[in-house]
Amino acid sequence: MPDTINFFNEYFEMVPALSDELRNEVYKLRYQVFCIENDVFNSEDYPDGLEFDEFDRQSTHYLIRHRKSGDYAATTRLILPDANNPEKLFPIELHCEIDNTAMLQSVNRRQLGEVSRFCVSKAFKKRKDEENTIAGIHADWHPDCFTLNERRSFPHIAISLIACFVKASYENDIHYLFAAMEPSFFRFVSPLGISLNKIGPLVDYHGERWPAAIKISDLLDCVAEKNLDIWNLLTNNGKIVFSRS
Numbered sequence: 548m549p550d551t552i553n554f555f556n557e558y559f560e561m562v563p564a565l566s567d568e569l570r571n572e573v574y575k576l577r578y579q580v581f582c583i584e585n586d587v588f589n590s591e592d593y594p595d596g597l598e599f600d601e602f603d604r605q606s607t608h609y610l611i612r613h614r615k616s617g618d619y620a621a622t623t624r625l626i627l628p629d630a631n632n633p634e635k636l637f638p639i640e641l642h643c644e645i646d647n648t649a650m651l652q653s654v655n656r657r658q659l660g661e662v663s664r665f666c667v668s669k670a671f672k673k674r675k676d677e678e679n680t681i682a683g684i685h686a687d688w689h690p691d692c693f694t695l696n697e698r699r700s701f702p703h704i705a706i707s708l709i710a711c712f713v714k715a716s717y718e719n720d721i722h723y724l725f726a727a728m729e730p731s732f733f734r735f736v737s738p739l740g741i742s743l744n745k746i747g748p749l750v751d752y753h754g755e756r757w758p759a760a761i762k763i764s765d766l767l768d769c770v771a772e773k774n775l776d777i778w779n780l781l782t783n784n785g786k787i788v789f790s791r792s
Contacts, residue, residue: 552780555703559620561711564608573608573622574599580666587753602626602638607719609711611704613671620671623708625715626661637661639725643758647746650760654723661725662712667704705735710781716763717787724763727756740773741766764789
């Protein structure tokens with residue numbers, strides 16, 4: 548993927564959801580993906596069309612915005628440790644069985660976060676060689692709204708979400724991450740050089756998920772060895788640096 552960062556930035560941008568308005572865009576997109584498109588959550592539980600939970604109050608959120616349309620294509624959040632009670636359990640600890648604790652025993656919980664609500668709108672999952680054209684963002688959009696190069700950039704959206712939680716971690720002094728990910732996500736990130744450490748058995752938690760953990764400096768070092776171009780995207784051309792200690 549040559550010049551990934553410039554190719555992605557031509558069509559999309561990473562947006563920190565710092566305002567109430569932007570956080571509502573996060574919750575609207577999550578409702579669309581988790582309640583309407585994938586039926587993970589019951590839409591009747593969110594009558595206002597906003598999907599959120601109690602952990603959003605201690606989270607930092609990012610959106611991926613399509614530059615030409617202004618539509619939001621994807622989002623993820625980083626749940627931060629509770630400032631007043633760092634021993635407070637993360638969702639993964641509440642809902643998954645964690646039996647591989649070796650790498651976590653020496654981790655300062657004030658530097659531990661959890662990635663969740665990692666999702667991409669259905670409208671931006673279409674690949675360029677699929678039969679159906681991209682549709683569904685606006686009812687009156689023409690099927691040729693997305694150029695061929697824009698459609699080629701769609702697979703980079705998931706990588707850019709990884710860049711979002713790396714950036715969020717850097718901004719909040721988080722060095723270790725929890726995540727409960729679908730098996731397909733492990734297959735997706737492996738060619739990038741990302742080796743998530745499974746810390747428990749596969750569980751039914753909003754679908755089949757593996758509980759995992761990773762040290763962010765290890766993640767970035769492995770990506771750098773595998774693909775320096777992807778490393779540039781994840782680190783904003785090397786501007787984001789984590790301590791290896």
